[in-house]
Amino acid sequence: MAATRRPARAVLAGAGAFALIATASPAIAGPADLSDLPAYSTQLDRPQATDSAFVTECSEEPRDLPINEFTDHRELGVELDRIERNSDGRVDVEQVGRSNRGREIWSARVGTGPKAVLITSEIHGNEKTGTDAILDLLDWLSTSDSAKAKRWLKELTIVAIPKMNPDGAELDRRGNDMTWEEVTARFPQLRGSEPAWNYYTGSLQGDDYSDRPGFDTNRDYHPDLDYVPRAEDFPGTSEDTGWYITPESRTVRDVYRGLTAEFGEVDVYVDLHHQGACYVMPDDPDEFVTLSISGKFVDDPATTQGYEQYAADYDLDYSKLLNVAVYNALQGAANNRPLFGNVTLYPQDTNLPGTGLGSFALNGSGTVLFEVRGQTQTLGQQYRAVLTRAVYIGLDGMLSAVASGRVDKLDPADYDAIPPRGPSIGSDASEERKAASHR
Ligand SMILES: [Zn+2]
Numbered sequence: 001m002a003a004t005r006r007p008a009r010a011v012l013a014g015a016g017a018f019a020l021i022a023t024a025s026p027a028i029a030g031p032a033d034l035s036d037l038p039a040y041s042t043q044l045d046r047p048q049a050t051d052s053a054f055v056t057e058c059s060e061e062p063r064d065l066p067i068n069e070f071t072d073h074r075e076l077g078v079e080l081d082r083i084e085r086n087s088d089g090r091v092d093v094e095q096v097g098r099s100n101r102g103r104e105i106w107s108a109r110v111g112t113g114p115k116a117v118l119i120t121s122e123i124h125g126n127e128k129t130g131t132d133a134i135l136d137l138l139d140w141l142s143t144s145d146s147a148k149a150k151r152w153l154k155e156l157t158i159v160a161i162p163k164m165n166p167d168g169a170e171l172d173r174r175g176n177d178m179t180w181e182e183v184t185a186r187f188p189q190l191r192g193s194e195p196a197w198n199y200y201t202g203s204l205q206g207d208d209y210s211d212r213p214g215f216d217t218n219r220d221y222h223p224d225l226d227y228v229p230r231a232e233d234f235p236g237t238s239e240d241t242g243w244y245i246t247p248e249s250r251t252v253r254d255v256y257r258g259l260t261a262e263f264g265e266v267d268v269y270v271d272l273h274h275q276g277a278c279y280v281m282p283d284d285p286d287e288f289v290t291l292s293i294s295g296k297f298v299d300d301p302a303t304t305q306g307y308e309q310y311a312a313d314y315d316l317d318y319s320k321l322l323n324v325a326v327y328n329a330l331q332g333a334a335n336n337r338p339l340f341g342n343v344t345l346y347p348q349d350t351n352l353p354g355t356g357l358g359s360f361a362l363n364g365s366g367t368v369l370f371e372v373r374g375q376t377q378t379l380g381q382q383y384r385a386v387l388t389r390a391v392y393i394g395l396d397g398m399l400s401a402v403a404s405g406r407v408d409k410l411d412p413a414d415y416d417a418i419p420p421r422g423p424s425i426g427s428d429a430s431e432e433r434k435a436a437s438h439r
Contacts, residue, residue: 047337048386058278058288060426062206065380070128071135073103073166079135080106080162087142090153096161097251100178103166105251108134110141113155115402116263118365119395120161120252120356121272123218125168125175126205126376129384130272133391134162148400155403157263159255165217165248172376173207175200175214176246183245193234196220196245198354206377218271219354220249223310223362225257242354252356260363265313268322268402269365271357272391277374278426281342282419290339291390292371292421293326294346295319297358307353313364320415321407322366322398327418328410329397330390340390344421346371370394 071079084093090110097105121130138160141149152158163169167177180195198216200209220242229243236242244250259266279289301307301314327343334341346369352358361367372387373379401407 058426060276060278060378060424062377063380064206065376065382067128067172067376067381069381069384070376071131071163073163073170076106076131076135076163077104080108080138083108083135083138083142091138091142096255097247099165099167100176100182100247101167103170105161105164105166105248107159107161107255108138109157109159110138111153111156111158113153113157113403114263115156115267116259116265117156117158117268117270117399117402118161118252118256118259118266118360119158119270119272120164122163122169123165123248123271123356124216124273124375125165125171125173127174127272127274127372128169128376129274129372129388129391130370131162131169132384132388133272133395134160136388136392137395152399152403156399157259158399159259161252161255164252167248168214168217171207171212173209173214174205174216174375175207175209176217176248177212177214178246179213187229187245190229190231190234190245193231195235196243197235197237198242205375215246217246217248218356219352220244220246221253221354221356221359223307223353223359225253225260225359225363236354238354239351240354241359249356256360256363266360266363266365268368268398269357269360270368270370270395270398271355272370272372274373274375275346275371276424276426277378278424279344279373280422280425281344282422285422285425287339287342288373289344289421290342290373290387291330291394292344292346292369293323293394293418294348294350294369294371295323295361295367295415296348297350297355297361297367297369298353299351301362307362310362314362315364315366316361317412318366319361319368320412321410322368322402323418324410324412324414325398325401325407326368326370326394327414329393329400332397333393337386339386340393343418345415345418346421348420368398 080093084091092109094107095104096107099105121134122128165176168175180199184191198219201213202209222241229245244253256266275292281287281289302311330340330343357367357369370391372391
């Protein structure tokens with residue numbers, strides 16, 4: 001079943017090694033990267049008849065849509081096992097934790113380089129393209145003998161957690177599957193506290209949490225990696241730090257802490273998400289935003305009370321450079337398929353120290369947020385292949401720039417010139433839904 005579930009990958013395996021040459025601008029990618037790009041189908045890079053669907057009506061009204069082409073939890077285990085076995089020792093797959101419902105949380109580690117890169121996906125279970133993009137990347141890096149792959153393996157140590165929230169992913173919803181009672185059973189000091197503000201018990205994005213409540217695990221991080229939950233810190237707010245009350249965020253924290261101990265710092269942290277389906281380009285309301293990116297998640301710690309201790313490590317400029325590398329790679333790909341160029345900057349006024357990106361940025365990592373168009377309740381798997389490909393191109397460009405050192409020659413001012421995200425034209429873009437439809 002795993003062998004047939006994703007027809008596109010069979011095509012990819014047989015495609016020529018020169019596939020992407022025409023889409024990479026030499027001025028951006030540099031000649032060294034043009035000769036050894038990974039093999040995949042050119043089909044995805046050319047305009048498709050379905051691209052016109054990107055400029056028609058749009059709705060944020062939740063619907064039940066098929067998602068079977070995405071990689072579910074069981075299939076992920078099969079795929080990671082296959083990649084590890086075929087990699088001749090390059091890829092090491094480990095179970096690094098368990099979800100609240102006991103599902104394995106896997107990491108895949110590849111490369112022996114001095115720069116540690118942590119990539120996570122599906123912290124929100126209805127945001128799935130990042131998982132498939134990670135598998136495609138591992139697929140290539142696990143077997144390629146190209147000069148490019150060898151450079152990555154020598155310069156980078158990549159650790160990917162492709163499905164951070166498997167319980168939410170199996171339920172195809174944003175939150176995990178955990179009750180407040182389960183939290184207080186583990187942390188008795190919280191008995192009598194008001195449940196965390198990010199505890200879902202009602203209706204959200206078409207999902208009814210009343211029978212199976214859960215948390216937005218992407219508000220459960222704290223920049224103090226040794227933080228222990230305290231009653232006086234609840235219920236908290238979106239502008240506050242989180243608590244590591246969910247086993248899923250604790251697992252990522254533990255991996256991050258382990259890499260910090262091993263490498264001194266985690267050079268890059270990437271978190272892969274989806275946003276609302278109906279955002280348009282700021283200068284063209286007929287073009288939907290394919291992807292928003294960001295490197296800014298918290299207020300400057302140097303001037304924020306209570307965060308001064310993180311100011312010395314925080315490096316917003318490096319995050320900007322990483323995002324510029326993502327942006328440039330997608331603009332290069334847009335030479336052939338324009339929708340890859342519809343990349344905007346995610347709103348820069350966010351202050352979310354309780355997110356993984358916020359907490360790890362405060363610990364000194366360069367950080368990159370991907371926000372691909374449309375969660376499963378609005379787009380299902382309709383644009384799975386091309387959106388997965390957009391994530392792949394962005395990751396590929398950024399990691400290439402880090403591995404080659406080219407990232408340091410980029411200009412942070414180019415980040416500030418990335419166009420801002422335009423408005424949502426969704427027919428049901430209510431305030432409540434908009435608030436829940438990002439990150
Ligand atoms: Zn998200």
